[in-house]
Amino acid sequence: MYRIKKFFMMLLTGAFLTACGQMEAPVETGEAEEDKLLIGMCFDSFVIERWQRDRDIFVQAAKELGAEVNVQNANGDVEKQQEQIDYLVKKGVDVLVIVCIDSDALTESVAAAKNAGVEVIAYDRLINNADIDLYISFDNEMVGTLMAQSLIDEGLSGGKVIMIGGSPADNNVSLVEDAFEKVMDENNVEILDRTHCEGWRAELASEYIYEHRDLVSECDAIMCGNDNVASQVASSLAVQRLAGKIMVTGQDADLEACQRIVEGTQIMTVYKPVDSLARRAAECAVALAQEEEIQGEDIGEIDNGEKEVPFVRLEPVKVTIDNMDEVIIDSGFHSKEEVYLNVK
Secondary structure, three states: OHHHHHHHHHHHHHHHHHHOHHHOOOOOOOHHHHHOEEEEEEEOOOOOHHHHHHHHHHHHHHHHOOEEEEEEEOOOOHHHHHHHHHHHHHOOOOEEEEOOOOOOOOHHHHHHHHHOOOEEEEEOOOOOOOOOOEEEEEOHHHHHHHHHHHHHHOOOOOOEEEEEEOOOOOHHHHHHHHHHHHHHHHOOOEEEEEEEOHHHOOHHHHHHHHHOHHHHHHOOEEEEOOHHHHHHHHHHHHHOOOEOOEEEEOOOOOHHHHHHHHHOOOOEEEEOOHHHHHHHHHHHHHHHHOOOOOOOOOEEEEEOOOOEEEEEEEOOEEEOOOOHHHHHHOOOOOOHHHHOOOOO
16 A cells, blocks of 8 residues: 555656746756856877876866866877867857967868857967967067077087977977077077977987088087977987087976986976966956956067967076076976986
């Protein structure tokens, strides 16, 4: 009898709720998630050490601001990056943040995103000839100047240098190199040769060192496009017993570069506080999604061939053995134990 009564009570309750729509049981509709801002972030690759840090900080900062981030990794493939951008647009992102592989290859992809009402931010690398809404990076001309001036301070005036740059498809590379060459010209430094690592493939730098041993033996310094390239150069020089005899520069303050600096096989790197860059980019992305004006003393403009693009420009910092503790360790970028691991 108890079961029969319970069955009829359930039928009556169901009929009552059907008649009175306002009393339906609550259902999880997912509206809270749909209301969240969605940011698509497309990286060149994670081969370069710093990009992983950029990703993690950006995602965390965006989360704190109430946004979700869909991260894509193109693994250095331009066509794959184009496909990923299309995918993110179809997913309905509010903002696209792109670390481009080729500065000249995304015009159509950006146009499609803009037609879909998506805001586009070029992160660290400028996207040329495209209707982007914002470019955020470090002062790349200053990066080149810091590299060059460090060599001059170490006595390179009147000497000889080889330049091994990054990918020529990266707009930043030409900015860094032009500034570097200007300082070389001003100090009567002969540039023995220039080469590039296509696709930022650092192993090409090692190949160059082995294939141009006579030329390398003539130079006093090697300017490297980043610390990953410098790592390959330093290893190749060590095999030829030239480590520490030829000055090497880099940028990004990778851990191994910082270790080489305190060991004496690389004279400097350029520290770009990616924590600040990633957090600032997340703030800008959320602001654009909410149709708010981006404000700050760090905002200027840059011509990308399509228009004058708002440019959030952050300053890089030269790192040598003299300020390693102050800049890198005290900031928590790397620990003292890690940096001085091989120094007794």
